[in-house]
Amino acid sequence: MGLLNSNKGTTVLTNKTVILGITGSIAAYKAADIASKLTQAGAKVEVVMTDSATRFIAPLTLRSITGRPVVTDMFDLASQHTIEHIALGEAADIVVIAPATASLIAKVAAGIADDMVTLTVLATKAPIILAPAMNVNMFENPITQENLAKLKARGFTIVDPAYGRLASGKMGRGRLADIDKIIGTIKQVLGRSGDLAGKRLVVTAGGTREPIDPVRHIGNRSSGKMGYAMAEAARDRGASVTLITAPTSLPEPVGMEVVHIETAAQMKDAVARAVAQADALIMAAAVADYQPKSVAKAKIKKESPSLTLELVRTPDILTEVKGDFLKVGFAAESQDIVANAKQKLEKKKLDLIVANDITDADSGFGVDTNKVTLIDRKGKVEELPLLTKREVADRILDKVVAMLAKK
Numbered sequence: 184m185g186l187l188n189s190n191k192g193t194t195v196l197t198n199k200t201v202i203l204g205i206t207g208s209i210a211a212y213k214a215a216d217i218a219s220k221l222t223q224a225g226a227k228v229e230v231v232m233t234d235s236a237t238r239f240i241a242p243l244t245l246r247s248i249t250g251r252p253v254v255t256d257m258f259d260l261a262s263q264h265t266i267e268h269i270a271l272g273e274a275a276d277i278v279v280i281a282p283a284t285a286s287l288i289a290k291v292a293a294g295i296a297d298d299m300v301t302l303t304v305l306a307t308k309a310p311i312i313l314a315p316a317m318n319v320n321m322f323e324n325p326i327t328q329e330n331l332a333k334l335k336a337r338g339f340t341i342v343d344p345a346y347g348r349l350a351s352g353k354m355g356r357g358r359l360a361d362i363d364k365i366i367g368t369i370k371q372v373l374g375r376s377g378d379l380a381g382k383r384l385v386v387t388a389g390g391t392r393e394p395i396d397p398v399r400h401i402g403n404r405s406s407g408k409m410g411y412a413m414a415e416a417a418r419d420r421g422a423s424v425t426l427i428t429a430p431t432s433l434p435e436p437v438g439m440e441v442v443h444i445e446t447a448a449q450m451k452d453a454v455a456r457a458v459a460q461a462d463a464l465i466m467a468a469a470v471a472d473y474q475p476k477s478v479a480k481a482k483i484k485k486e487s488p489s490l491t492l493e494l495v496r497t498p499d500i501l502t503e504v505k506g507d508f509l510k511v512g513f514a515a516e517s518q519d520i521v522a523n524a525k526q527k528l529e530k531k532k533l534d535l536i537v538a539n540d541i542t543d544a545d546s547g548f549g550v551d552t553n554k555v556t557l558i559d560r561k562g563k564v565e566e567l568p569l570l571t572k573r574e575v576a577d578r579i580l581d582k583v584v585a586m587l588a589k590k
């Protein structure tokens with residue numbers, strides 16, 4: 184307990200010093216959104232801007248969002264301010280340059296520091312993330328690609344630009360990556376020294392779909408939120424994560440391997456592949472227990488007054504998957520919660536089971552909160568209060584960390 188993310192409301196960003204460097208690209212205005220999201224998540228955001236960046240977005244905007252002074256090239260580089268800023272670079276937990284222009288990338292690759300942003304990058308020992316944004320030809324130019332490859336080899340993390348409409352009106356790769364992708368990458372890099380660093384976790388999420396015919400399936404009400412929160416929490420604590428997900432309406436998480444499946448049988452195969460060398464498997468998915476015995480090749484027409492579907496059992500993934508890793512299961516129960524969950528723990532030979540009461544409106548399907556009881560192999564029962572799914576995820580991971588330490 185008392186671990187990095189275990190307190191209510193704290194995240195991997197809380198109290199972290201993030202230097203946000205902004206360079207002169209049309210995408211510079213998007214840096215305001217990044218600064219806002221980081222500040223809201225509890226980070227201390229120190230903004231550094233090149234002179235040309237200040238032509239695209241006013242330093243006052245960033246100052247208002249972060250509540251901190253903004254350093255710009257408008258100051259004399261030889262002034263006291265520069266020296267203070269090098270000290271800030273040393274205090275930084277992470278440096279993020281977004282947007283990063285071709286010119287910034289070229290200068291950093293060549294070791295040139297002639298503006299406040301390059302100065303910060305070269306003076307810091309903190310991890311550095313670059314989110315390039317530029318014209319497609321500039322991005323695809325072999326010189327830019329060589330510079331990026333060089334920086335990657337030196338440990339920089341590059342958030343690749345997205346494909347889309349560029350300021351020039353052309354379509355191509357060069358647009359600043361999605362803000363959520365940039366924030367997710369920041370969390371992932373900060374989490375590298377977390378208490379799950381070096382561990383491999385496989386997480387399943389969502390409700391499987393069992394096809395009836397080409398247009399219909401049997402599904403369930405799982406939203407995938409608990410599993411996605413588990414995967415993101417594990418990533419933020421330094422784990423390498425494989426998320427195996429049934430279809431959901433959630434955005435694809437970054438900083439992990441994501442495997443998309445539909446049926447229980449596909450999930451079983453994906454889990455079997457992913458658990459090689461895993462330290463833990465967390466089965467948050469709502470796996471269908473039954474599937475149609477046969478799938479109609481053509482759409483079933485409404486010809487007869489009634490229709491009977493014959494269902495057969497799906498594989499029980501948790502029971503069948505073999506290997507030397509921790510197994511964490513979930514039990515969605517509507518009655519005798521602890522007793523039923525304990526039975527599942529025994530039957531499926533789990534290390535931990537997370538039981539939730541699906542009759543409670545704030546808990547379980549579709550909502551962002553969950554009220555669960557954790558039961559371990561020794562029979563220890565811990566009833567948690569109503570928490571966000573992310574908080575529940577961190578409490579489960581606290582247990583996983585403790586169990587892995589004993590293995």
Ligand code: CTP
Pocket residue numbers: 447466467468469470471472497498499500501502511512513514515527
């Ligand atoms: N599970 C699984 N494979 C299945 C069904 C469930 O691996 N075919 C996993 C779930 O992901 C969950 C745990 O087993 O972690 C318990 O799932 P649940 O459906 O509650 O339990 P069942 O064993 O299916 O029992 P029942 O439906 O009778 O309550």
